[in-house]
Amino acid sequence: MFTGIVEELGIVKNISKRSNLLRLGIAASFADKVKAGDSISVNGACLTLTKTETQSRPTLYFDVMQQTVKTTTLSELKVNDKVNLERALKAGDSLGGHIVTGHVDTTGIIRFVSGQAVIEISIGAEFMSGIVNKGSIAVDGISLTVAEKNKDSFTVSIIPHTLKATTLGFKRPGDTVNIELDVMGKYSSQAAQNASIPAKSKITEDFLRDHGF
Structure with a gap:
């Protein structure tokens, strides 16, 4: 669950396709503060973080299912595009915007x-x-x-x-x-x-x- 308050503008660094998955690599400064399995909103779509890279260039990696690809704009992304990023809401966090599920309609x-x-x-x-x-x-x-x-x-x-x-x-x-x-x-x-x-x-x-x- 999210609030709709964007934390950071990430930058798309890698795009690849594997089987039925779209794999995205997005540079983000908070890559060292999250872990695989965390939910992150990318342009409003709730994605599961598969891995992070925190050495030379902090990067988040996601595998996007075909259903999400079909129902969102993520397939239109290009390298160096900027995207809205927000980490999932935690208990006790301020609800600054409104309740956002990350399920794009x-x-x-x-x-x-x-x-x-x-x-x-x-x-x-x-x-x-x-x-x-x-x-x-x-x-x-x-x-x-x-x-x-x-x-x-x-x-x-x-x-x-x-x-x-x-x-x-x-x-x-x-x-x-x-x-x-x-x-x-x-x-x-x-x-x-x-x-x-x-x-x-x-x-x-x-x-x-x-x-x-």
């Missing part, structure tokens, strides 16, 4: 950037029910607040610090980003959908026949 396309302060992102219409005006949303692992909800897009307002401390400062229209809907919004949407489905009646033709009707 979909990807979105940046449609509009206004003075690098307001960004509009389009996503599939089927995901819009999980977005709430003034609610939380994670974009590439960054905890943001929905400023406005439209038919098939939403906007977020970005403060200067976030632009400097995350990859959003490099984004342009047409770029793809990972989207994780707010957990509370998703559950509320699912509950509303379930409530709208009529309960299946237990009275069947066989039931009536067995009871003499």
Whole structure:
């Protein structure tokens, strides 16, 4: 579990493919403070650390499963790209953003950037029910607040610090980003959908026949 507060901008140093895995090597200053098996958010996707290199160049290594490759933007990464990194939340840590699971729901396309302060992102219409005006949303692992909800897009307002401390400062229209809907919004949407489905009646033709009707 994460908070959506990016700790560091890592730099992609190695990309390779082995069997059905995408292997990523990402330079990060905290490589000596984590170990294999730890969960780390990379652009909003929760990945399991497979090994670290702490000698000449502190590096984190991850093996990314095909399902994650298909549902995120990680396959689009190139060597020297910067990525948002966050270590998993520990008991007692401050929850500075909002609860982020690291399970990417979909990807979105940046449609509009206004003075690098307001960004509009389009996503599939089927995901819009999980977005709430003034609610939380994670974009590439960054905890943001929905400023406005439209038919098939939403906007977020970005403060200067976030632009400097995350990859959003490099984004342009047409770029793809990972989207994780707010957990509370998703559950509320699912509950509303379930409530709208009529309960299946237990009275069947066989039931009536067995009871003499």
